[in-house]
Amino acid sequence: MCGIVGGVVQNNLVAILMEGLGRLEYRGYDSAGLAVLNKQGIRCKRVLGKVKALRELLETEPVSGNTGIAHTRWATHGKPSTANAHPHICRNKVAVVHNGIIENHEQLRKQQLENGHQFLSQTDTEVIVHEIFDAMKTSGGLLSAVMQTVKKLEGTYALGVMSSDEPGSLVACRKDSPLVIGIGNEGYFIASDVAALLQVTQRFVFLEDGDVAAITKDKLVIYDVNEHEVVRTVKESLLTADFFDKSGYPHYMLKEIYEQPFAILRTLEDRFINNRLQDSAFGENAAAIFNYIKAVQILACGTSHHAGLVARHWFEKLARVPCDIEVASEFRYRNPVLAADTLIVVISQSGETADTLAALQEAKKLGAKYSLAICNVPESSLVREADLVLMTRAGPEIGVASTKAFTTQLTALMLLVIAVGKRFHLSEEKAHNLTAQLFNLPGNIKKILQLNNEIKALSEQFSQKQHALFLGRGSHYPIAMEGALKLKEISYIHAEAYPAGELKHGPLALIDADMPIVTIAPNNSLLEKLKSNMQEVSARGGQLIIFTDESLDTIADGNVQVVKIPQVDNDISPIVYTIPLQLLSYHVAVLKGTDVDQPRNLAKSVTVE
Numbered sequence: 017m018c019g020i021v022g023g024v025v026q027n028n029l030v031a032i033l034m035e036g037l038g039r040l041e042y043r044g045y046d047s048a049g050l051a052v053l054n055k056q057g058i059r060c061k062r063v064l065g066k067v068k069a070l071r072e073l074l075e076t077e078p079v080s081g082n083t084g085i086a087h088t089r090w091a092t093h094g095k096p097s098t099a100n101a102h103p104h105i106c107r108n109k110v111a112v113v114h115n116g117i118i119e120n121h122e123q124l125r126k127q128q129l130e131n132g133h134q135f136l137s138q139t140d141t142e143v144i145v146h147e148i149f150d151a152m153k154t155s156g157g158l159l160s161a162v163m164q165t166v167k168k169l170e171g172t173y174a175l176g177v178m179s180s181d182e183p184g185s186l187v188a189c190r191k192d193s194p195l196v197i198g199i200g201n202e203g204y205f206i207a208s209d210v211a212a213l214l215q216v217t218q219r220f221v222f223l224e225d226g227d228v229a230a231i232t233k234d235k236l237v238i239y240d241v242n243e244h245e246v247v248r249t250v251k252e253s254l255l256t257a258d259f260f261d262k263s264g265y266p267h268y269m270l271k272e273i274y275e276q277p278f279a280i281l282r283t284l285e286d287r288f289i290n291n292r293l294q295d296s297a298f299g300e301n302a303a304a305i306f307n308y309i310k311a312v313q314i315l316a317c318g319t320s321h322h323a324g325l326v327a328r329h330w331f332e333k334l335a336r337v338p339c340d341i342e343v344a345s346e347f348r349y350r351n352p353v354l355a356a357d358t359l360i361v362v363i364s365q366s367g368e369t370a371d372t373l374a375a376l377q378e379a380k381k382l383g384a385k386y387s388l389a390i391c392n393v394p395e396s397s398l399v400r401e402a403d404l405v406l407m408t409r410a411g412p413e414i415g416v417a418s419t420k421a422f423t424t425q426l427t428a429l430m431l432l433v434i435a436v437g438k439r440f441h442l443s444e445e446k447a448h449n450l451t452a453q454l455f456n457l458p459g460n461i462k463k464i465l466q467l468n469n470e471i472k473a474l475s476e477q478f479s480q481k482q483h484a485l486f487l488g489r490g491s492h493y494p495i496a497m498e499g500a501l502k503l504k505e506i507s508y509i510h511a512e513a514y515p516a517g518e519l520k521h522g523p524l525a526l527i528d529a530d531m532p533i534v535t536i537a538p539n540n541s542l543l544e545k546l547k548s549n550m551q552e553v554s555a556r557g558g559q560l561i562i563f564t565d566e567s568l569d570t571i572a573d574g575n576v577q578v579v580k581i582p583q584v585d586n587d588i589s590p591i592v593y594t595i596p597l598q599l600l601s602y603h604v605a606v607l608k609g610t611d612v613d614q615p616r617n618l619a620k621s622v623t624v625e
């Protein structure tokens with residue numbers, strides 16, 4: 017994954033690079049580094065660990081320069097270490113930061129060793145810097161050396177490159193990894209994401225695949241994949257740097273949990289006229305596409321996949337729209353059968369998840385005619401690739417564990433169910449009823465947030481546990497999966513979710529006094545069946561924690577704790593039941609003292625396979 021930032025300005029660039037790097041840490045935080053160019057040449061500082069460690073190093077060993085590149089790493093090739101941290105430098109002449117994976121690095125490395133290069137890291141990236149160094153000998157400059165080099169690279173990359181031979185200039189390029197150019201008052205910048213540059217500009221150019229950009233402090237020239245000079249549109253970002261502070265919360269995750277009522281409201285806003293959902297909310301051709309399609313195939317990863325699992329229940333149960341779902345990483349290699357009139361729905365917070373993007377491309381190859389993206393990042397690759405788009409308006413999500421992105425995805429998916437469902441078996445009346453349920457969500461979520469202290473008290477039971485089970489049925493089973501994922505991600509407790517009916521087919525063997533079992537038990541048609549499952553657990557001494565809106569006196573005994581959730585309509589309740597599970601995992605993680613916002617080994621945006 018990794019985050020890159022760079023730029024060329026009149027004066028010292030280091031503060032800008034460091035602020036930018038801090039906002040890119042969600043992309044990885046195994047190591048951090050920067051290189052600047054000044055009269056003495058390239059000055060580079062790298063550390064193992066987070067941006068904070070780099071900041072501390074720079075306090076004791078300051079550097080300055082008006083041209084620079086910086087990087088925060090999520091390790092792929094080579095363990096997290098200072099040697100493997102970027103920038104990588106060849107003979108004090110060329111420095112590179114890279115996000116992506118060079119697939120033919122072994123072959124290039126072999127040739128370069130034969131050519132006398134020495135390798136100082138185990139990374140795939142280092143071959144790039146040596147290749148550019150060699151190309152500079154014959155190419156007549158950094159720009160053409162980079163152009164020559166990228167032709168030899170297989171894989172994915174966003175690159176920032178500078179050379180001591182060309183002070184005051186930077187070359188950047190991308191293929192299948194995101195890269196934006198920021199146009200500031202004092203110079204030009206590059207970054208993996210607009211967030212990194214909001215302190216200097218709100219004006220951006222989004223590079224297209226194959227583009228190479230040459231930057232100086234007062235000039236930007238972009239060349240397309242055929243090396244022709246091109247003009248790319250300048251776009252204004254609506255984000256500001258304030259989006260990225262914690263607003264008094266101890267962690268981004270808690271802030272983002274509490275932002276959900278507002279985020280959901282924003283996702284619903286402007287989509288309706290006279291209480292009727294507008295097809296145009298999904299894009300210009302939405303009406304014609306929705307009239308054409310006969311089925312839906314959802315593709316996503318991680319938490320976004322869980323949102324899709326809930327939506328499958330909604331599509332089929334509420335509207336009788338045939339709907340399938342698969343994790344993107346499996347779909348892309350399975351060679352599935354796909355009809356042209358199946359609408360591909362890709363769900364992604366970042367819009368940059370490599371597997372989801374590849375699955376969308378594969379679905380197109382397999383013959384699906386139309387696609388729709390549900391995404392939180394405008395201008396992301398997924399948004400640009402899909403025919404239709406419905407943006408979740410959660411605002412930037414910084415905590416690695418997804419919270420508000422998930423509930424806004426579910427909100428957006430319900431909007432899609434309404435829009436498509438009306439062409440199938442969803443009555444006008446039911447559509448109105450679902451719309452009303454959606455608009456009641458912010459108020460209902462606010463009520464659940466008031467249970468925070470009760471849930472915090474519950475979390476103490478988990479802090480010494482090694483394992484936990486989450487149970488649900490129907491559209492609440494994916495919510496159990498999401499609850500288990502949240503607990504795993506941030507508290508490192510092994511947690512698994514089961515559809516409650518599967519208990520006796522194996523997991524019941526695990527039940528003992530050390531196994532907390534979190535059960536999502538709304539009062540719906542499956543409650544009686546769920547009660548039997550809970551009795552089975554209780555009878556074997558399992559510790560039940562039940563989230564329900566119903567009185568469950570029949571099974572309440574010493575081993576059972578019940579958290580009463582305000583009653584909501586059953587259709588929408590998967591969204592509502594998500595909130596207490598988010599709070600539970602948050603408080604367990606805080607008690608365990610883990611890094612809530614940046615859990616070990618993970619990254620928010622998974623731009624590698």
Ligand code: G6P
Nearest residue numbers: 317318319320364365366369418
């Ligand atoms: C990573 C994140 C998860 C996220 C998943 C899919 O694993 O840590 O929170 O659900 O990627 O990301 P996307 O941006 O496609 O929703």
